[in-house]
Amino acid sequence: MHQHTPGPWKSQPCYDDSTGTDQVWSPHRKLSIARVYGVDPYEDGWDRAECIANARLITAAPELFGALMMALPYFVQFVEMAEQDDSHKPGEAAKMVQRMTLEVMEDAIAKATTAGETHERT
Numbered sequence: 464m465h466q467h468t469p470g471p472w473k474s475q476p477c478y479d480d481s482t483g484t485d486q487v488w489s490p491h492r493k494l495s496i497a498r499v500y501g502v503d504p505y506e507d508g509w510d511r512a513e514c515i516a517n518a519r520l521i522t523a524a525p526e527l528f529g530a531l532m533m534a535l536p537y538f539v540q541f542v543e544m545a546e547q548d549d550s551h552k553p554g555e556a557a558k559m560v561q562r563m564t565l566e567v568m569e570d571a572i573a574k575a576t577t578a579g580e581t582h583e584r585t
């Protein structure tokens with residue numbers, strides 16, 4: 464299983480072109496992770512604000528993934544205890560939200576690992 468480049472990641476504007484892109488990079492490995500573009504909704508120029516927002520989200524990925532991995536076992540335990548504990552009797556709606564949240568967490572982790580790999584090479 465391949466591991467992602469460890470964080471923290473940084474982002475900065477790319478100065479080698481005129482597209483207004485940002486580059487996400489690893490300061491520890493001194494390598495580029497991604498070049499980030501803003502979607503051009505009107506085909507008349509890049510959306511710089513969207514580009515910056517995309518770069519911030521990508522830059523936060525290692526920390527977000529780490530937080531999710533750290534929270535998952537506690538949430539699993541919480542859901543299991545709530546389903547077995549008759550004294551608090553959470554409503555069915557609350558149980559459904561808990562199960563759905565757990566599924567979303569697990570799906571996000573799978574997507575970020577080889578277990579959920581869908582990346583296609585061109």
